[in-house]
Amino acid sequence: MRTHGKKHxxxxxxxxxxxxxxxxxxxxxLIRKNYDLPExxxxxxxxxxxxxxxxxxxxxxxxxxxxxxxxxxxxPRKKNFRFELDWLQFLKxxxxxVVFPIPRKNQDFIGTLHAHEGKRYWALFSFADGEVQSxxxxxQSRLFGQTVARIHQASDxxxxxxxxxxxxxxxxxxxxxxxICDYLKDERPADLDYLQNLANPxxxxxxxxxxNPPGFGIICGDLHAGNCHFASDHQVTLFxxxxxxxxxxxxxxxxxxxxxxxxIPEEDIKDSWHAFFLEGxxxxxxxxxxxxEWIIHFVKIRQMYLMAxxxxxxxxxxxxxxxxxxxxxxxxxxxxxEGFEKRLSLSFx
Numbered sequence: 001m002r003t004h005g006k007k008h009x010x011x012x013x014x015x016x017x018x019x020x021x022x023x024x025x026x027x028x029x030l031i032r033k034n035y036d037l038p039e040x041x042x043x044x045x046x047x048x049x050x051x052x053x054x055x056x057x058x059x060x061x062x063x064x065x066x067x068x069x070x071x072x073x074x075x076p077r078k079k080n081f082r083f084e085l086d087w088l089q090f091l092k093x094x095x096x097x098v099v100f101p102i103p104r105k106n107q108d109f110i111g112t113l114h115a116h117e118g119k120r121y122w123a124l125f126s127f128a129d130g131e132v133q134s135x136x137x138x139x140q141s142r143l144f145g146q147t148v149a150r151i152h153q154a155s156d157x158x159x160x161x162x163x164x165x166x167x168x169x170x171x172x173x174x175x176x177x178x179x180i181c182d183y184l185k186d187e188r189p190a191d192l193d194y195l196q197n198l199a200n201p202x203x204x205x206x207x208x209x210x211x212n213p214p215g216f217g218i219i220c221g222d223l224h225a226g227n228c229h230f231a232s233d234h235q236v237t238l239f240x241x242x243x244x245x246x247x248x249x250x251x252x253x254x255x256x257x258x259x260x261x262x263x264i265p266e267e268d269i270k271d272s273w274h275a276f277f278l279e280g281x282x283x284x285x286x287x288x289x290x291x292x293e294w295i296i297h298f299v300k301i302r303q304m305y306l307m308a309x310x311x312x313x314x315x316x317x318x319x320x321x322x323x324x325x326x327x328x329x330x331x332x333x334x335x336x337x338e339g340f341e342k343r344l345s346l347s348f349x
Contacts, residue, residue, distance in 0.1 A: 017116035019069070019316050027054050027065060034104045034111060035124060037061070049317075050242060062127035063102060064239075070117050073312070074165035074245075078110065081121050083162040084244055085109045087155070087218065094154045097147060099125045099239040128237035130229035135264065138276045143236050144228060144256070145280025148220070151238075152249050153285055155218040167221060167247030169206040173199055173301050176308030183311045184327070191331050198338065199304065202297055209248060215291050219247040224259035250291040253281065254298030261299065261337050296340075303334045 028043040037058035046053040056063040085101045092100040101109040102124040113120045177199045221243030228238045
């Protein structure tokens with residue numbers, strides 16, 4: 001067959017890889033090469049979601065190895081990652097109970113993995129001893145609140161040469177709502193009308209919120225009950241600060257309440273759980289009146305942000321998860337949160 005001077009090939013252009021499935025055996029080799037950990041070293045996949053996490057066992061020690069997802073909503077990825085690790089080292093030096101990065105043999109904290117989709121950055125973290133407690137008891141709730149307040153206070157003294165994104169109104173609400181509307185256009189008009197009627201007044205009001213300490217500063221960003229472990233002696237350790245940012249501290253106070261309202265049936269919700277959390281927080285730092293008012297608003301904002309995040313992740317984790325039943329449930333939760341605002345009793349005394 002004549003090709004008229006053109007090279008003939010039966011292969012097509014390679015399909016772009018969005019996200020590799022990393023082999024724990026390869027991660028174990030990476031660990032051995034970069035860290036002086038005691039043998040025997042074991043590696044198993046811990047979870048695959050916003051990032052890839054692997055549980056590393058080295059003799060009687062445990063660590064968590066994070067490989068950062070390439071498709072992050074904040075850029076530049078490496079500088080943002082370095083900010084997070086600098087901040088965690090700072091908090092550790094302040095005696096705060098957070099996981100912290102482990103230095104490599106070359107004393108750097110970040111490495112680069114060349115995956116099929118491109119560069120992905122990684123780091124090894126200390127392990128958070130204990131287990132998730134949900135719901136927390138009164139002692140655990142107070143301790144959780146006190147720990148968050150101490151992190152907020154200490155963070156006002158932190159500085160870094162690296163940048164970190166801002167969890168502002170565009171990031172938390174405007175962009176998520178637009179993503180939901182684009183995804184559901186022509187499918188759920190009543191729900192989208194409800195969504196926009198809820199979000200638009202909040203967007204306008206957010207323009208007047210203070211953007212200076214102590215109500216605004218570095219926040220943890222994802223303080224739901226699943227991101228803190230309690231040991232048998234009631235010692236707490238916080239982990240997963242991938243969403244830390246410059247933002248409103250009231251958002252950090254809202255996420256635990258969002259987690260409670262989202263995951264526990266309304267008839268089982270007890271005012272004491274979040275009251276003890278806020279009591280603990282206020283024993284260290286009392287939020288200003290505007291922060292107190294905005295906690296419940298940020299609960300609703302967090303729910304809208306999550307709905308949009310699931311859309312953003314759908315190409316990698318599956319659009320099949322975003323079924324009509326899913327949207328029925330998510331809008332029901334959002335309406336429950338809005339309704340709960342009318343009877344939510346927050347104590348800051």
